[in-house]
Amino acid sequence: MTEPIIRLKNVVKRYDETEVLKGIDIDLEQGKFYTLLGPSGCGKTTILRIIAGFEDATEGDVLFNGKRINDLPANKRKVNTVFQNYALFPHMNVHDNVSFGLRLQKKFSKQEIDDRVATALNSVRLKGYADRQISELSGGQQQRVAIARAIVMNPKMLLLDEPLSALDAKLRRDMQYELRDLQQRLGITFLFVTHDQEEALAMSDEIFVMNNGNVLQSGTPVDIYDEPINHFVADFIGESNILNGTMVQDYEVAFVGKTFECADAGMRPNEPVEVVLRPEDLDITTVEAGKLSVTIDSQLFRGDYYEIVATDDDKNEWLVHATNPAEEGQKVGLTFDPYDIHVMRLHETEADFDARLEKYEDAEEEAGQ
Numbered sequence: 001m002t003e004p005i006i007r008l009k010n011v012v013k014r015y016d017e018t019e020v021l022k023g024i025d026i027d028l029e030q031g032k033f034y035t036l037l038g039p040s041g042c043g044k045t046t047i048l049r050i051i052a053g054f055e056d057a058t059e060g061d062v063l064f065n066g067k068r069i070n071d072l073p074a075n076k077r078k079v080n081t082v083f084q085n086y087a088l089f090p091h092m093n094v095h096d097n098v099s100f101g102l103r104l105q106k107k108f109s110k111q112e113i114d115d116r117v118a119t120a121l122n123s124v125r126l127k128g129y130a131d132r133q134i135s136e137l138s139g140g141q142q143q144r145v146a147i148a149r150a151i152v153m154n155p156k157m158l159l160l161d162e163p164l165s166a167l168d169a170k171l172r173r174d175m176q177y178e179l180r181d182l183q184q185r186l187g188i189t190f191l192f193v194t195h196d197q198e199e200a201l202a203m204s205d206e207i208f209v210m211n212n213g214n215v216l217q218s219g220t221p222v223d224i225y226d227e228p229i230n231h232f233v234a235d236f237i238g239e240s241n242i243l244n245g246t247m248v249q250d251y252e253v254a255f256v257g258k259t260f261e262c263a264d265a266g267m268r269p270n271e272p273v274e275v276v277l278r279p280e281d282l283d284i285t286t287v288e289a290g291k292l293s294v295t296i297d298s299q300l301f302r303g304d305y306y307e308i309v310a311t312d313d314d315k316n317e318w319l320v321h322a323t324n325p326a327e328e329g330q331k332v333g334l335t336f337d338p339y340d341i342h343v344m345r346l347h348e349t350e351a352d353f354d355a356r357l358e359k360y361e362d363a364e365e366e367a368g369q
């Protein structure tokens, strides 16, 4: 692994008695798109502020290219922030907003400043907008000015605090593409904060899922979606059916009173577990052909699928995404592939989970040889 550009080592943040970050360890590599994802108040913004230098860590180290920067003032750090409310100067035009940081440094000629502003505005598709007043711009355009103002400083890293939250759904989606594209063109590291799980899945190379001052799980969007480490992550990312169960033995899990083949291993025999089945991994069939039977309660047409709510004989509720409509009150069967069952231990740390997964993958490989 290459040396991370930013490393947080056991970072704790306390305000008086309240611990809002409880020992954060994260590594951010050069040129990747990272996202901090979690509910309101979990500590995402505090992490950004500590990296930017607006806030001190109470304990722990902040390293930039291997060097401790805890005591380096914000304006000496090679990171720039794009704030949620953009924080533009309303009385200045676009050029003066974007060039503000450069002018403050007093080391660039007017020509250099103009050239860099032009390049930054080009990057965010605002060529020709330099003389416009901020009040004459749409929300999406103001957002781009805020980004241009950050990238004009040639940062090694851009911190983005919920930058799309003020935009309407369509514009937000467009800006997701644009930001991702911009990150790839510039090749600098982005650390993006959001509480929107769809946004995090769509944009990131790697996601840190946070709750309550802790990072619960980190990984690619696919890893986190397919292999959530615990109930919180499974519930927060995407939609899921989560059931209590028992791991009978390797590759065999019991839930809703039946035993099913699965692809999980490495737990104690008869260990209590939770089982995750995603709504899109369930298929509706006849009662006879189903692995379990349910009664259809309700359904909603969602454009490209039907969202169906059903109840089994034990009164567990099931969410199913189906291509065809069902009939309310009808009894049907549900089927699923053994590989689509995801089993979670009740109190497994991310490190233990990774170790177990590795062992299990090695065993699979050996078995395959």
Ligand SMILES: Nc1ncnc2c1ncn2[C@@H]1O[C@H](COP(=O)(O)OP(=O)(O)OP(=O)(O)O)[C@@H](O)[C@H]1O
Pocket: 015, 020, 038, 039, 040, 041, 042, 043, 044, 045, 046, 047, 195
């Ligand atoms: N200056 C402060 N003094 C005391 N508590 C603070 C201070 N700043 C933040 N907090 C608390 O720290 C916790 C984490 O806040 P933070 O802003 O990092 O959360 P967040 O995950 O970014 O939330 P949101 O998505 O709502 O912005 C919150 O409970 C907040 O009330």
